[in-house]
Amino acid sequence: MEHAILKNNDPKTVKPPQPLYKQVKELVIDKILKNEWPPYSQIPSEHSFVRDMKISRMTIHRALRELTQEGYLDRIQGVGTFVAESRPSKAAKSIKEVDIAIRSRGNIHSCAVHFLQAEPIGPEGSSLLHIPxxxxVYRLYCVHRENNxxxxxxxxxVNPELAPDFLSFDFTGQTADTYFRKTFNLLSDDHKIEAxxxxxxxxxxxxxxxxxxxxxxxxxxxxxxxILSSVQYIYPSNRHQITW
Known part of the structure; x- marks a missing residue:
């Protein structure tokens, strides 16, 4: 059974205006932290949020997707969205981009682009980008170096419909992640790391x-x-450290 969405009208807790998706995230996190929505309980559907908060479904979808990526929620296709068993520490940070990590150690970053081209996407990339x-699609294949x-x-x-100018940029001088951050607003990521x-x-x-x-x-x-981009980074364990 879904919980009703409650609006907070207490003037003592009024905060500066924030993007709508962040307001939705704060509402959900607040209810989780107060145990109003305990672990394993089902939260309202996207339709319920849209109806009760008068916010677009795209905004709601982004908020719930990010909360799932951050470990607050578990989403089960065809069943619903549930509060996760454990919640992440607020001290968690994003992984530093490779050029920033290298320069932060006082070293020199460089990048060798082996190819930057348009090509038909295969079955694996198709499932990742949700493209037939x-x-x-556009493909960038390059090697990042630290002190050479x-x-x-x-x-x-990269989805060319979302980044039509991607092939025109020189990625020896800036990373694709930097390009995205400077070009687009309201970006979010999901990650999977394995040995x-x-x-x-x-x-x-x-x-x-x-x-x-x-x-x-x-x-x-x-x-x-x-989905704007799907990327695979390979780090040799004897040469590089990921910093947070």
Missing amino acids: EGQT MPVMLEDRY TLATPEAVHFLELDQAVPCLQHNRRTWIGNQ
Whole structure:
């Protein structure tokens, strides 16, 4: 059974205006932290939020999706959205972009772009970008270096309808993440990090002597409820550290 949405009209708790999706997130987090919505309980549907808060479904969808990515909620397709078993620490931070991490250590970042092109997307990329297989996408394939040592392989697909000028930029001088941050507003990400062994391709482009354990970081960047980019970063464990 879903809970009713309650509006907070207490003048003592009035805050400066915020984007609507952040207001929705604050409402949900407040109810979770006060245990009004305890772990495993079902929260209102997107339709209920739209009806009771008079906010667009896209805004509600973004707020709930980000809360799911941040660990506050669990969303089960065809069933509903539930409060997660455990909540994340507010001290959690985003992963630093590779060029920022390298420069913060006092080292030099550089990037070698091996190809930047339009190409038909395959089945794996299609499922990640939610684009029909065979449709044209943009692809960036590059290696990031720290003091000229290859430390990260980046393989990125971009939706050309959302970033039509992507191929015209020089990504040896700025990262794609920097380009997105400067070009678009209201971006959000989801992440998946796992251990893997370097493939022959990674061994070649990262100039490794042999296959070594690597950290694989898959990241999708969203504009509202549309996926702008899907990228895979490969970090050789013996050369690079991810900083938070």
